[in-house]
Amino acid sequence: MSYSSEGTQTAVRWYPPAYDVRVESVPLPSIEYPDDAIVKIKLGGLCGSDLHVYRGHEDVDAPLICGHEFVGEVVALGASFGSSASGRPPLYSTLQIGDKVVSPFTVTCGECHFCRVGSTCRCVHSQLFGIPALPGGQAQYVRVPKAGGTLFKIEGRMSQISDSSLILLGDILPTGVFAVLQALQHPKLLPAVTSQPYPFSSQPFAAIIQENGIDVPRSLIREEDKVLTIAVVGLGPVGICTIVSLLDILSKSKTAFKVVAIDPIEDRRNKVQEVYKSIQENGRGNGTFEVASINEGKNIVSGWTNGTGCNAVLEIVGNNSALLLAYDLVRPFGVISSVGVHQGPQLPFTGRQVYDKNVSFEFGRCPVRAILPIALEVLLKRQDVFGGVGEAASLVEKIVGFDQAVESYELFDKGKCGKVLFDPWR
Amino acid sequence: MSYSSEGTQTAVRWYPPAYDVRVESVPLPSIEYPDDAIVKIKLGGLCGSDLHVYRGHEDVDAPLICGHEFVGEVVALGASFGSSASGRPPLYSTLQIGDKVVSPFTVTCGECHFCRVGSTCRCVHSQLFGIPALPGGQAQYVRVPKAGGTLFKIEGRMSQISDSSLILLGDILPTGVFAVLQALQHPKLLPAVTSQPYPFSSQPFAAIIQENGIDVPRSLIREEDKVLTIAVVGLGPVGICTIVSLLDILSKSKTAFKVVAIDPIEDRRNKVQEVYKSIQENGRGNGTFEVASINEGKNIVSGWTNGTGCNAVLEIVGNNSALLLAYDLVRPFGVISSVGVHQGPQLPFTGRQVYDKNVSFEFGRCPVRAILPIALEVLLKRQDVFGGVGEAASLVEKIVGFDQAVESYELFDKGKCGKVLFDPWR
Incomplete structure (x- = not known):
């Protein structure tokens, strides 16, 4: 018909x-x-x-x-x-x-x-x-x-x-994958993956370096530098998609990691605990995972990193208090990947704050159609x-x-x- | 003694x-x-x-x-x-x-x-x-x-x-190189270099993609998509270092490019013209280069890109009017690499503006010691x-x-x- x-x-x-x-x-x-x-x-x-x-x-x-x-x-x-x-x-x-x-x-x-x-x-x-x-x-x-x-x-x-x-x-699943990739593909996080220091950690310009005989310094990177510490702020449905994608991609990349998932709402934290229990039963790589309230999250990050902060914060909320928390949690030369839909207020940072911490910000909407092939793999593998x-x-x-x-x-x-x-x- | x-x-x-x-x-x-x-x-x-x-x-x-x-x-x-x-x-x-x-x-x-x-x-x-x-x-x-x-x-x-x-x-020379690398190494610019669409354009996670049999879409990228359009805002001494490094690295990467160097001060623009004349005599790759006042610069970028904007803006000034100009000039899904030393004022963007344009910001001080080997090559080659x-x-x-x-x-x-x-x- x-x-x-x-x-x-x-x-x-x-x-x-x-x-x-x-x-x-x-x-x-x-x-x-x-x-x-x-x-x-x-x-x-x-x-x-x-x-x-x-x-x-x-x-x-x-x-x-x-x-x-x-x-x-x-x-x-x-x-x-x-x-x-x-x-x-x-x-x-x-x-x-x-x-x-x-x-x-x-x-x-x-x-x-x-x-x-x-x-x-x-x-x-x-x-x-x-x-x-x-x-x-x-x-x-x-x-x-x-x-x-x-x-x-x-x-x-x-x-x-x-x-x-x-x-x-x-x-929501591509958006979660996008939040993850914006952080993990950033040149500032790549020393942990490639064991080469910034800026030699990302390879598209390797040809230039080789052709010019640039004296790449001997890498001094230690095992402890290769542990990626990442916070996810906001544990609604997109936050869950982000966590599942993050744990999946990190596990496959054979990178050691510590991930903390932060939300003020207890029901959401409980949900993420259940999700994690299921993920664990299916294998989750060589990492550590915690679920925390805001203050617990700050303490966990501080303890894990001796006060240095996270390599990246994935901000899945879309308001200024979430951005300020992300800034607090991120280490100098770290990355804030923000996929929350932000509204009218002016960004809550001075130019000096972002200069002084060498912050990289990734803002905006997920290019769903481009991310779909990767999201589909996560979807197929995580039917639990x-x-x-x-x-x-x-x-x-x-x-x-x-x-x-x-x-x-x-x-x-x-x-x-x-x-x-x-x-x-x- | x-x-x-x-x-x-x-x-x-x-x-x-x-x-x-x-x-x-x-x-x-x-x-x-x-x-x-x-x-x-x-x-x-x-x-x-x-x-x-x-x-x-x-x-x-x-x-x-x-x-x-x-x-x-x-x-x-x-x-x-x-x-x-x-x-x-x-x-x-x-x-x-x-x-x-x-x-x-x-x-x-x-x-x-x-x-x-x-x-x-x-x-x-x-x-x-x-x-x-x-x-x-x-x-x-x-x-x-x-x-x-x-x-x-x-x-x-x-x-x-x-x-x-x-x-x-x-x-200043490492700072110029840093301004360049923060843009050129960013995953959002890599489709022009690797001919693969985002997020498949950066390779550290290629292993994950291969291992998982992800169906990477056939690349539809055309020659016109591989022309990097970049604006440099601020033509003081660091701006000159940035331009020389940018033209040098782009030429070696065999990437087609269009670069516009923008400053309101005529003496600075004239200086950059002299620098460029000297660079041209020593070969400068397959690109276009213009020097412009602020309004001229906006028109040039608009003309080059049919109103789309630059892939990246290198902001070498360190104040909010330079950041606002960078935001105006950058295309959606583009990168603002800001190495200017910013002061107290709050960043001049709403959360909605940065979300709606998918802007990536790179802020902060140059890691001089890490960039030195690359800056040294530029220094040795550009004694003119x-x-x-x-x-x-x-x-x-x-x-x-x-x-x-x-x-x-x-x-x-x-x-x-x-x-x-x-x-x-x-």
Whole structure:
């Protein structure tokens, strides 16, 4: 039965100014441009950054259909799709009605400079799902622009994975991986991995050094210098994704590590303890892991490093108190990888503070489409955390119908529940 | 004739609160700790960051001997030096009275964690020369703490280089190289060098990717994506060092590039034009180079990149207007490498601005001792810029006696002269 855009669907809509979501009947989406697809949604996610809209912090003054995480099935394709699309991203040629797909939380054309070099979150066609101009995924159907670049087709070994697991590829798991890679790939952390001192620790310029006969100093690096000490600040769902990715990647890199996961909320810390218990049973490399409140975290880092501080802090909150804590925890010549969605306030540092500590900051949105291949590996390997629903170590707490949407926003806003998914057909 | 610390020497002293330097007779320094050396100064430099003290911006309330750049000859060594110092940095065993040395601008022990991993500017014994507690290099003699780690011995092919060239290794040339490497080694710039998209562009985690059979996407990178566009903001002496290093390293990396050098002061722009003319005569790779005022610079970058902005901005000024210009010029997912010495004001960005542009910031002091081997190659190859004094393309404008110290501070403070060196024996 072919899709028709006549008629209505049910969706979760937010109304300005704040704290007002309603489940309503709205028109069905239609193909507006040749590169569009329509996806019938199987699950739509409720994400921490939905709360920025919910709380009225996004300066939006029109109603919108919420949500930027979804997994579903293609039900309509624009005129661009088909065998004539050679030279464009592969899905323009290969995507079929009925294919299962997951989408990054922003439109990603796959063809512009930013997409080509991997900074896909800054695609020139970038639009966030769940704004007035682009209805989101807490609905029964959604229009996906530039769909041959944006969508990720679920096939092969992914076919066995549950929808409630696959949906994590749309935002929070890649965002966790991104937080990790921004730190671990930074030249300031590489001496621990390569046993060469900065700036000889990162190798793309090795050719220059060799060609010029530069006298690279003998490495004095000791085993104790090769222990990476990392703090994760913020243990909501993205924080859990970050920790799982971090432990996974560190273990595989054969780097010794000490990781502390910090959050003021006890329920979140307990959840991370359960996640860690499960990870441990599956092997976790040669590292140390602790879960701590803010003050405990400061003491742990100080004890581990003789007051020096962490090599890197992964900041998964998105406000100035989290940034200040990150600054306190990081060592001189360390890295703050900040993937929290920050708002209006001015950054809480003087120029002198950042100069005096040689801080590197990595800010911004995850390039989900570019990170997806790595996130997918983590997802497949960590089904103990990402595969189930509502178990002790599960990231996803529950799947509910839209009848529980209003209540779910309220609970999630107060930190009283974990990751919630909506089944729009329940 | 062995050194005696009895008697007096001539030195340039600064007095609080501001704009007050005097040439005075002060006591000779003496060995205070076993790791100390006394260096008889041949040349002492006047550096842009001396102006922070001069202008009273450093919150210092006691007089001090100025200067943190010097080249000289070892005249006394503490008890640590000699054949019994095995296992310590090599100079504790090998340094001799009479050796010529250059010093980084901060004490660098060579033995702590920070020194071992290459973040030598954050040595646990770090002290800046030219503070009340550590008299500086605008004097006839200077005490150097942790001298076996701090000092760099001039020998071999360096012996032919003039003192007025060698002194540049103490601060400004390594600082220029550092500004460059912080940008070029950043994972966000590596797609242009490796032809792989982020995050696959940096290789230390290649092993993880291979081991896990991650499906690395086919690279879509085009020739146009491999042109690095870089702006240098601030064309004082460190800015010149940055440009020479940048053009040198880019040319050797065989990366196509477009570089714009920006300063509001016409004299500085003219100087950089002369420097570039000299560099061009010696070959400069496959790039484009322009010198521009602030508004010209914005237009050039916009034209080169269709409004996208630079891959990286090297900020060599150290104030908020330079940082704001850097933010304007940098593209989304770009890098701001800031080596200017920043002061008290809060950083002029909201969290939202840095999130929305995915900006990476690299702040702080150059780890001179770690960068020295690379800076030395640039110094040796670019004697057209770094070798002479007072010629059109020379970085050093003049060498004067202390009788011209007061006047030199005044002119330099007003941007009315270039790099000045003091010969304390003239």
